[in-house]
Amino acid sequence: MNFSSDQQQDPRHPGTLQLTLRPLLLLSFLLTLLTTALSAQTESAAPAASGAATDNNATLITAAPLVNPDSSSSSPADSARKGPEKNSGSTATGSGLLGDMSNAPIPDAEAFRLTLSKLLWSLILFSVAYIFIRYLSKLLEALAERWANIRVTVKGIIPIIRISSWTIVLYVIIVQVFAPPIETLLAVTASAGIAIGFASQDILKNIFGGIMILLDRPFQVGDKIEVGKYYGEVVHIGLRTVRIVTPGDSLVSIPNTEIVNQSVSNANSGENNCQVIADFYVPLTDRTAEIRSICEEAAKTSRYCYLNKPITVIIRNEIHQGRSLYHVSLKAYVLDIRYEFLFISDMTETVTRDLITADILRQNPPPSNTL
Secondary structure, X not given: OOEEOOOOOOOOOOOOOOEEOHHHHHHHHHHHHHHHHHHHHHHHHHHHHHHHHHHHHHHHHHHOOOOOOOOOOOOHHHHHHHHHHHHHHHHHHHHHHHHHHHHOXXXXXXXXXXXXXXXXXXXXXXXXXXXXXXXXXXXXXXXXXXOHHHHHHXXXXXXXXXXXXXXXXXXXXXXXXXXXXXXXXXXXXXXXXHHHHHHOHHHHHHHHHHHHHHHHOOOOOOOEEEEOOEEEEEEXXXXXXXXXXXXXXXXXXXXXXXXXXXXXXXXXXXXXXEEXXXXXEEEOOOOHHHHHHHHHHHHHOOOOEOOOOOOEEEEEEEEEOOEEEEXXXXXXXXXXXXXHHHHHHHHHHHHHHHHHHOOOOXXXXXXXXXX
């Protein structure tokens, strides 16, 4: 591992893991937050305990019965005369109790308090989850790049791990750390859902599109796809966009809604190999069997060809640049999808050389230097 604070890793084809100084800074920051959270929780526990003791004492005093010493010696007539007064007194007392009950705090609302310790604990959990998910993804990408035979499979599970981990983290923060009452949670969720729905419709469409891509799996990370006018290898599937690397080494981000709403062509469908077509144009001749043999032999001897799948040569007559020519299509599979253009270049050189040697193609004369 290389210790570096400035050197960055290519996000498209990560090869080796590099331990930077940023994780160390984040860990020190998290330790500071953890110490602050523990101290805040300790300080808030003492007033809570004293408040609970005061409430218990008040409850005991209120619960003590009031005994009238003259009640035993009173006569029935006196009791009859005092009856209405007692009833009126009890009514007044009852109204006082109702007033006290109306002013009493709701237990759930009292239990749900947004304290500094809760905010710090949620920030700590979020930061730890961010570091863990980020470096787990980098580790899996590095392992996938090291072994080509499992690259597509390992990269395909990275988005699932990332989204599942974030879902669990958010659930723990909301339910375990903040622990709001169900009524408050439903009210806040409904209000936030309406507000976010009106404010960011396009973002929500992309998020649902990303979820549909992960569930339907028309492609996965490592596949070569064609969406509209873009063709390349998928390097990232997110909740908002899908990123592909084109043959020109450009990183293109495509919104998920555009992918869901149009056709997608997948070249390898989760496999390491894919079919590649190399095209040639030769003059009309009756030596088609020899042309076919030359193409098949060139493909079989190529180091990029996957020989466990068939090699096909198709010859058809076409008008090309105003001339009637044979259009020869050599279809073969490559060992790795990244060998696609290397195989096409290899076949162009080998087949053209063999066709010139067999006198099927004529080599262009060198340009004349005379004006």
